Amino acid sequence: MNRSGAKIVMEALVREGVDTIFGYPGGVVLPLYDEMLNWPQVRHVLVRHEQCAAHMADGYARATGKVGVCLATSGPGATNLVTGIATAIMDGIPMVAITGNVNSWAIGKDAFQETDIQGITIPITKHNYLVTDINELPQVLAEAFYLANSGRKGPVLVDIPKDVFTAMSEAPFPDTIVRRGYKPAGAPARAEIEVAARLISEAQRPVIIAGAGILHAQAMAELLYLAETTKIPVINSLLGLGSFPRDHELSLGMMGMHGEAAGTLAVQEADLVIGLGNRFDDRLTGNTGGFAPKAKILHFDLDPSEIGKTVNPVAWVLGDLKLSLGELNKLIQPSEHPAWMAQIRVWQTQFPLIVPEGRFPTRTVLKGLNDVTHGNAIVATDVGQHQMWTAQFYKMKKPMSWLSSGGLGTMGYGFPAAMGAKFARPDEEVWAVVGDGGFQMTLQELQTAVEYNCNVKICLINNGFLGMVRQWQELFYDNRHSHVAMGSPDFCKLADAYGVKFFRCSRLEDLEATLKGASDHVGPVLCEFVVEMEENVFPMVGPGATNSALVMDPDLIPSEEAHQLGAFETTHAGAVKS
Amino acid sequence: MSAKHHTITALVQNEAGTINRLVSLFRRRGFSLASFNAGDCEDPGFSRLTFIVDGDDATISQCLKQLDKLIDVVECEDLPKESSVQRELALIRVEPTEDQRQSLYNIVNEFIARTPRSTPTCVVVEQVADVYDIERLIEALRPFNITEIVRTGVVAMKVEG
Numbered sequence: 123m124n125r126s127g128a129k130i131v132m133e134a135l136v137r138e139g140v141d142t143i144f145g146y147p148g149g150v151v152l153p154l155y156d157e158m159l160n161w162p163q164v165r166h167v168l169v170r171h172e173q174c175a176a177h178m179a180d181g182y183a184r185a186t187g188k189v190g191v192c193l194a195t196s197g198p199g200a201t202n203l204v205t206g207i208a209t210a211i212m213d214g215i216p217m218v219a220i221t222g223n224v225n226s227w228a229i230g231k232d233a234f235q236e237t238d239i240q241g242i243t244i245p246i247t248k249h250n251y252l253v254t255d256i257n258e259l260p261q262v263l264a265e266a267f268y269l270a271n272s273g274r275k276g277p278v279l280v281d282i283p284k285d286v287f288t289a290m291s292e293a294p295f296p297d298t299i300v301r302r303g304y305k306p307a308g309a310p311a312r313a314e315i316e317v318a319a320r321l322i323s324e325a326q327r328p329v330i331i332a333g334a335g336i337l338h339a340q341a342m343a344e345l346l347y348l349a350e351t352t353k354i355p356v357i358n359s360l361l362g363l364g365s366f367p368r369d370h371e372l373s374l375g376m377m378g379m380h381g382e383a384a385g386t387l388a389v390q391e392a393d394l395v396i397g398l399g400n401r402f403d404d405r406l407t408g409n410t411g412g413f414a415p416k417a418k419i420l421h422f423d424l425d426p427s428e429i430g431k432t433v434n435p436v437a438w439v440l441g442d443l444k445l446s447l448g449e450l451n452k453l454i455q456p457s458e459h460p461a462w463m464a465q466i467r468v469w470q471t472q473f474p475l476i477v478p479e480g481r482f483p484t485r486t487v488l489k490g491l492n493d494v495t496h497g498n499a500i501v502a503t504d505v506g507q508h509q510m511w512t513a514q515f516y517k518m519k520k521p522m523s524w525l526s527s528g529g530l531g532t533m534g535y536g537f538p539a540a541m542g543a544k545f546a547r548p549d550e551e552v553w554a555v556v557g558d559g560g561f562q563m564t565l566q567e568l569q570t571a572v573e574y575n576c577n578v579k580i581c582l583i584n585n586g587f588l589g590m591v592r593q594w595q596e597l598f599y600d601n602r603h604s605h606v607a608m609g610s611p612d613f614c615k616l617a618d619a620y621g622v623k624f625f626r627c628s629r630l631e632d633l634e635a636t637l638k639g640a641s642d643h644v645g646p647v648l649c650e651f652v653v654e655m656e657e658n659v660f661p662m663v664g665p666g667a668t669n670s671a672l673v674m675d676p677d678l679i680p681s682e683e684a685h686q687l688g689a690f691e692t693t694h695a696g697a698v699k700s
Numbered sequence: 701m702s703a704k705h706h707t708i709t710a711l712v713q714n715e716a717g718t719i720n721r722l723v724s725l726f727r728r729r730g731f732s733l734a735s736f737n738a739g740d741c742e743d744p745g746f747s748r749l750t751f752i753v754d755g756d757d758a759t760i761s762q763c764l765k766q767l768d769k770l771i772d773v774v775e776c777e778d779l780p781k782e783s784s785v786q787r788e789l790a791l792i793r794v795e796p797t798e799d800q801r802q803s804l805y806n807i808v809n810e811f812i813a814r815t816p817r818s819t820p821t822c823v824v825v826e827q828v829a830d831v832y833d834i835e836r837l838i839e840a841l842r843p844f845n846i847t848e849i850v851r852t853g854v855v856a857m858k859v860e861g
Contacts (some may be wrong), residue, residue: 240716240717241717241720244717244720244721244724245724245725245728248771249770249771249772250717251715251716251717252716252717254716269771274769301713301771302713302774303712303713303770303771303772303773303774303775304771425769426765426768426769427762427765427766427768427769429765430758430761430762431762
């Protein structure tokens with residue numbers, strides 16, 4: 123049937139099962155916006171800034187595993203998507219970004235609102251397209267969705283000139299997608315699985331580092347079986363949180379720069395580190411020269427380029443993680459590591475995460491959030507101290523309920539991502555944990571939340587600082603504060619201006635009532651927590667340091683055994699100040 | 701492991717932006733690209749590229765994996781010299797003095813090069829050879845007042861498919 127490019131785009135969305143898209147209109151996408159009125163089955167959420175359209179699409183994708191779709195016009199509309207697309211590629215989030223461009227005959231002439239968004243996004247997309255022939259549009263759109271959500275997932279951008287939206291074509295959508303250059307990972311090689319099983323059976327002090335790949339592959343059950351059968355403790359990367367139950371006796375929580383001490387120390391003492399769908403990034407490994415110095419590394423991933431990128435595994439298994447772990451689980455034998463687990467329990471006892479009493483630090487708020495929601499809410503964060511504390515204290519019970527910009531570290535991500543999740547899963551309680559810095563980057567979406575009655579709870583941590591930057595200035599720049607004090611508007615008046623329910627809490631006594639009040643309110647809520655201004659995140663591995671040089675919380679008085687342990691260079695915060 | 705030249709060839713599906721995407725990969729991941737060449741190949745819609753890349757074995761391995769990860773790239777490999785033919789075309793314009801002309805042609809003959817065009821003031825020397833021979837020829841031509849050098853970069857092919 124002969125139909126316009128704009129209609130082909132809408133057909134593609136419906137074919138792919140897209141129920142919600144996030145966008146902002148403009149000159150060259152007018153034909154698409156006009157066509158959209160004929161397709162009530164696709165809800166369009168009108169954002170207030172295109173960056174947030176991308177973050178909402180990202181949040182939608184993380185909360186569902188489906189492709190998130192964002193839409194922008196040419197020029198500034200397209201470039202405003204860039205931060206959101208870069209956020210998605212770093213964390214492997216399935217996204218299709220559709221941009222309009224100037225008429226194809228005007229491309230290259232510096233036309234009004236022209237920008238080379240394909241060129242700009244080459245390094246931050248899994249793949250991208252500029253469609254200048256209407257007859258290719260159905261194929262390109264089908265490919266874009268397929269690429270975005272298969273293999274290692276990621277954002278795909280499709281740039282469509284205005285005249286392609288209005289041109290007519292009878293070209294059909296393809297039944298199957300075949301690209302000679304694209305072979306998403308499938309079943310693992312038998313030989314690799316056998317080596318992996320042997321290494322696991324020989325290990326005395328094994329640990330698993332479970333990354334986001336477990337969630338992308340939906341391999342949570344396989345991971346649980348592996349861990350419980352072999353009694354191997356499981357540590358999560360920041361983005362792997364949710365892939366293994368935090369309340370499981372084998373869970374050691376998160377590791378890395380601000381990970382829990384027991385997990386980080388366990389990796390340093392382990393004889394086998396099993397990386398499952400993680401990418402051994404620098405915030406997890408610390409200085410790779412001193413990472414897991416006693417361990418053989420066994421790496422499972424679907425992306426060959428991750429093998430040996432930052433650390434050197436002795437063996438690896440390439441393939442879809444669900445299939446790989448399924449095969450591995452057929453070969454493993456039940457085992458126990460009592461001495462090893464006893465050692466880990468000692469570390470857990472010696473170096474717990476602590477929440478100071480009698481004060482009102484951020485940790486109190488986030489522990490309170492965990493208590494009030496029982497870990498059942500979907501939580502999105504911004505980036506910085508509050509992000510690390512949320513990762514430490516929010517014990518999410520369910521997978522696909524943790525949204526955080528781990529790779530790119532995008533401030534301003536949390537609130538729009540939470541909205542994307544809420545649009546995708548309206549029956550779930552959704553919280554955005556943000557700081558006073560990051561929230562001021564994307565707070566204009568309060569209006570979007572109000573218009574769509576997007577029932578997101580914003581837990582705004584206001585300490586008057588860019589907290590993590592201030593912490594680094596304190597620890598590594600002689601406490602010289604350079605442009606980290608952050609003024610804020612009166613958030614009560616701000617909420618009032620937008621018509622958003624507001625709570626403010628500055629004392630421990632009001633915490634539970636505030637959180638419950640916010641939780642119970644139907645509609646968007648801004649909850650400001652005025653907390654201690656200068657609080658630091660611990661444990662901490664300093665920049666460039668190895669994970670053995672873990673700096674513990676100065677409020678943590680080590681027991682006599684901790685001094686005797688002597689195995690680590692573990693220090694207290696004072697040591698790094700000098 | 702010390703850095704050395706590697707010859708990487710890639711078969712790619714040609715679309716808008718493909719060459720940009722491939723070359724961009726080298727820049728953004730810090731791979732040292734000495735030369736590259738792209739051209740049509742036996743499959744319509746596909747191109748074959750040859751990259752000369754400097755790096756140790758781990759770097760080259762990572763470079764191959766990153767290339768292979770691109771959707772456009774159908775296949776890529778690091779070609780060993782001994783099992784491949786590697787050639788480059790160079791055009792070298794020299795402006796010899798009248799007295800030097802005969803010895804210039806002697807050198808051209810000795811290297812089995814060609815002189816597709818010449819004028820009373822200049823001679824364009826053309827050579828197709830491996831990189832080592834081209835560089836030897838360039839050194840031999842230095843006394844003849846080289847005014848421009850144009851090189852294609854290496855193209856390479858496996859001896860057996």
